[in-house]
Amino acid sequence: MKKMTIADAAEYFKVSKEAIHNRIRRGSLDCIVDNGVKYVAVETAKSNAGTNIVSDSRYTQYIEQENERLREKVDSLEKETSRLRDQREQMLIDERVKVEQIYKERDAQLRSVLHVVATKFLSHVNTDTVMQEGMTVDAINADIVDSEIEEWISLKSFLKLKRVKDKEKKQIKRGFETALKNGDERLIPRGDKIFLNPSKFDYSDLLE
Structure with missing residues (x-):
């Protein structure tokens, strides 16, 4: 060897x-x-x-x-990143739609309140004129906006502010509906909603 x-x-x-x-x-x-x-x-x-x-x-x-496995993992992560990006964009779109809907509902409530103001407190002024001007930034005298418009809120918002429990809401709502039918001047109906003015009136009797 x-x-x-x-x-x-x-x-x-x-x-x-x-x-x-x-x-x-x-x-x-x-x-x-x-x-x-x-x-x-x-x-x-x-x-x-x-x-x-x-x-x-x-x-x-x-x-x-190992390189092939890592390439596959990178591809998977890129797809997941793309999916999450698309999901985030969809969530932003959904939130924008919700915000737009909220503003539409507020506009509808404002129109309803303006109609009440024009009917009850501004009878000498054309109702359509008040409705048209009321939707602009400088629509009505500031005193009227403060005292007669902004202080009227829906029953749903009122109960939320009072932190009424869900199980008690139905019974309290029935009490408000009964008071409205009996002509309670503290309440204003608009469509299927009830509006009230907690800064002007006391509703403790209807919350019991």
Whole structure:
């Protein structure tokens, strides 16, 4: 069997002498001692070199598989990010629609209150004129807005402000409806809603 010195083996494998000694200690290279000198069997070294090549090939394959797995994960994260972005945009659209609906409902309530004001307190003024001017920024005299419009709120809002429990709302609402039918001047009907003025009137009797 052809022998190779440590120096020759280091040159052959393109590594340091220390690396050759380490391989001998690990048993990856066969060592032959002749007259007190260590030699490396050339054929065994070549065989191990082939084994190392196989190991390198497996390592390369593993790296490629990991890269593919990471690419798939990145693709999945990008799709999830896109989905969340679309979901956020839809939520913003939905919130905008809700806000627009709230303003529409407030405009409708304002029109109703303006009609009451024009009918009860401004009988000498054309009702349509009051309704038209009332929807602008400087619609009506500030005193009228403060005392006769802004202080009238719906029964639903009133109960919410009073923090009435849900289980008690139905009974209290029936009491308000009965009072309205009996001509209670503290209440104003508009459509299917009841409006009241808590800054002007006391409703504690209807809350019991």
